[in-house]
Amino acid sequence: MRFLHTHVENFKLLEDIKLDFSTDPAQPLTVVRAENGSGKTSLLYALLWAFYGERGLPEEVVAGGLRLGPAHLPAGKAVQIRVMVEFAHTDENEIETRYRLVRNVRETAFVGDKVERDGESVRLLRITSSGEDDLKSAEALVGKLIPLRLRSIFFTNGDAVQTYISGRVSSQQRQSQVHIAIKTLLGLDSLRTAVEDIEAAYKRLRSDLARSGGADTSHLEAELERMDGDLEKLRGEEAALTEAVTNMTAQRTKWDKELSGLRGIGDIDHLNARIASATSEQAGLQESRSRVIVRMRELVKSEECSWAFLSSHLENGLSVLSDLADRNVIPGTSLRVLDDRLELGVCICGEDLTPGSGHAQHVIALRDEQKKVSESQERLTELFHGGKLAAASAEAREKDGTDFFRRRADLQAEFTHVRDSLSTKLAELEQLKERRAAIDEERVRDLTDKLDGVAGKMANAQTEIGRLQSKISDLVVRHAEQEKALGEAEKATKLNHDLSVKRDIAKQLHDMAAGTLRTLEGDYVHRVSDRMNALFMEIVGATPEFEAGVFRRVHIDPDFNIRVDTHDGRTLDTDFELNGASQRALTLAFIWALMEVSGTTAPRIIDTPLGMVAGGVKTRMVDAITSPGSDEAPDFQVVLLLTRSEIRDVEGLLDQRAGIVRTLSNSKDYPEDLTYPWHADHPLSRMCSCNHRQSCRICARVYDAQHGISFRDEEATV
Amino acid sequence: MTSTRRIVEVAGQQAQLLDEPTPGFRAQAVTTLLDVIRLQGEGVGPQARRDRTLKLVADLGTKVLLGGGE
Numbered sequence: 162m163r164f165l166h167t168h169v170e171n172f173k174l175l176e177d178i179k180l181d182f183s184t185d186p187a188q189p190l191t192v193v194r195a196e197n198g199s200g201k202t203s204l205l206y207a208l209l210w211a212f213y214g215e216r217g218l219p220e221e222v223v224a225g226g227l228r229l230g231p232a233h234l235p236a237g238k239a240v241q242i243r244v245m246v247e248f249a250h251t252d253e254n255e256i257e258t259r260y261r262l263v264r265n266v267r268e269t270a271f272v273g274d275k276v277e278r279d280g281e282s283v284r285l286l287r288i289t290s291s292g293e294d295d296l297k298s299a300e301a302l303v304g305k306l307i308p309l310r311l312r313s314i315f316f317t318n319g320d321a322v323q324t325y326i327s328g329r330v331s332s333q334q335r336q337s338q339v340h341i342a343i344k345t346l347l348g349l350d351s352l353r354t355a356v357e358d359i360e361a362a363y364k365r366l367r368s369d370l371a372r373s374g375g376a377d378t379s380h381l382e383a384e385l386e387r388m389d390g391d392l393e394k395l396r397g398e399e400a401a402l403t404e405a406v407t408n409m410t411a412q413r414t415k416w417d418k419e420l421s422g423l424r425g426i427g428d429i430d431h432l433n434a435r436i437a438s439a440t441s442e443q444a445g446l447q448e449s450r451s452r453v454i455v456r457m458r459e460l461v462k463s464e465e466c467s468w469a470f471l472s473s474h475l476e477n478g479l480s481v482l483s484d485l486a487d488r489n490v491i492p493g494t495s496l497r498v499l500d501d502r503l504e505l506g507v508c509i510c511g512e513d514l515t516p517g518s519g520h521a522q523h524v525i526a527l528r529d530e531q532k533k534v535s536e537s538q539e540r541l542t543e544l545f546h547g548g549k550l551a552a553a554s555a556e557a558r559e560k561d562g563t564d565f566f567r568r569r570a571d572l573q574a575e576f577t578h579v580r581d582s583l584s585t586k587l588a589e590l591e592q593l594k595e596r597r598a599a600i601d602e603e604r605v606r607d608l609t610d611k612l613d614g615v616a617g618k619m620a621n622a623q624t625e626i627g628r629l630q631s632k633i634s635d636l637v638v639r640h641a642e643q644e645k646a647l648g649e650a651e652k653a654t655k656l657n658h659d660l661s662v663k664r665d666i667a668k669q670l671h672d673m674a675a676g677t678l679r680t681l682e683g684d685y686v687h688r689v690s691d692r693m694n695a696l697f698m699e700i701v702g703a704t705p706e707f708e709a710g711v712f713r714r715v716h717i718d719p720d721f722n723i724r725v726d727t728h729d730g731r732t733l734d735t736d737f738e739l740n741g742a743s744q745r746a747l748t749l750a751f752i753w754a755l756m757e758v759s760g761t762t763a764p765r766i767i768d769t770p771l772g773m774v775a776g777g778v779k780t781r782m783v784d785a786i787t788s789p790g791s792d793e794a795p796d797f798q799v800v801l802l803l804t805r806s807e808i809r810d811v812e813g814l815l816d817q818r819a820g821i822v823r824t825l826s827n828s829k830d831y832p833e834d835l836t837y838p839w840h841a842d843h844p845l846s847r848m849c850s851c852n853h854r855q856s857c858r859i860c861a862r863v864y865d866a867q868h869g870i871s872f873r874d875e876e877a878t879v
Numbered sequence: 880m881t882s883t884r885r886i887v888e889v890a891g892q893q894a895q896l897l898d899e900p901t902p903g904f905r906a907q908a909v910t911t912l913l914d915v916i917r918l919q920g921e922g923v924g925p926q927a928r929r930d931r932t933l934k935l936v937a938d939l940g941t942k943v944l945l946g947g948g949e
Contacts, residue, residue: 673912
């Protein structure tokens, strides 16, 4: 099959994109140059959708709420999406037929990502010199020409390129994908079905023959037939269970991945415990802060505070008071003497101080006058002694480091520490709560339950498979004995000669067909393996004889695993021990080897294949996957969807190998990246005829000079 | 090389391991195998396909009974 032309309308950003594919055997490469977000992947999906409908699109894209039409359309507005692909197919008799495949659907998007599609139709038209024939069963014919299960061979996304080698899928899935790809592309499925059909014919003839021989042979044959039936049933059960285990493994991998993703954010129980602990710590810190504030208030109200701020005035006052004390002004003593004399009734001078006497009156008047002076003296005395004590306390506090300023500094430091700790704790708490909010708690529990459930089911299924295999093994032995017994009985009986010959011929035919199948399976796998090895070594620049190198060989083992052997006798883990470039090289080498060995001429369309590849590996990879056909490798097409960075350093190879190069750009990139505005009222992608060395008013980008791209003023309008 | 051609080549080698009850039997066996494979492309159901396979196999037997001719 070769792609001739495609026309994409209203698929994502691709409103009206037409692309011719190179069909020149000498230049088998078509390049679509496009930067990120310009529509490369949309173009890949548009082609997948045209051939297979939604079934062809990646599961995660469909599961994520698929919208095929342009995103800018307002809710409720319907759009007609249409993808047309013209292609040519050459049959076994070397007759080429041209076809036009057209898939249409009407899509209406509503608020909240809800999308409705109706009126999907797919038409396959055979183009002849006299017109077009509308073929019935378009989907079935497409499925035969380019099988859905091989879509990852024909349509490859650079990021998903490791499907056949990477642990992103389970080992069983990988083996199954490699096996399916080999069987389907090499036509072994049809041979296997033929072997089964011939076996059925043989059994039928054997049964007819036995019946012609009378009761004995008939009875033995009936028993043999029953055993055949039992064997078929048991093998069917075993195959179904094995498939179920494969599906469960795939499902478990998917759930595991999702759960790991959720747990990457944090385990919910662990997070809850941390939130509880942080909340308690936050409350403790808040209490500490309150206590520090109370202590600060008390300090401000304290004598130390006054002393700290009024010490110079207090010291002056104390000095005055000391002076008064020195001059015996304080404390005053005459008032007590006068009171004593009045009480005794006799003055110091001997005069009578009997109450009512004139002397007594005089002394009382003197005492009252003295009393007024004494109150002041008393107050001064108290101040003097209090002041002395306060000064002594202040001095003592200063000595032992508990003065106001020191205490204030300590409290301030304590407050700052508590305040900062609280702030940190609050931030931590908020972060923990955000992480908890990001976890769909219910989904985590649901996934955990499902994983527990599937693990149990898988264990049961494995046990059952073991039991079935044991029964099959027993039955095979009994079947052989029964066949022998039937052979003996036949010898002793007169059989229908014609039937006997036909049965023997059927047996011979079956043996030949089964032998062919066995040989081809082994032979083809061997050839694919050898070719893959040669291509891989060529791309990564490895020499098997160079002992100091890493790679010794890559190969497909009997279980359909793709293996990478090293010089030191190890087998590398393709996920962790192969770099991204080597992973891509290995997968592409497998796909190319498979296509070459099977003689398949279907196009290979690869989105961003060189994303992680640079230097010599990049050049050799492009060289290997774009080399024109030869006797070993028949004509083929390859379509590479590349960014400017990927094109860098391989421009020369593209000059030689690319029959067609086009550029896809998106209006949203102006003015950051695109040099010229398109004046479009919504984001859309456009194709221009610029090749990898050119730019124009549609595709010119501000950094083109870095890539040595020259401007041409030919695509004047956009 | 297409897969059909490869099947013919390998089936031819496998046919050499068979008895040759009549002249041309081995080549006829290979042709019959290809005819059986082709039945899958004729869009008939599995039972009808098996019935037609039985007829193809029986016809090969008949050829042997007739000494290799038609």
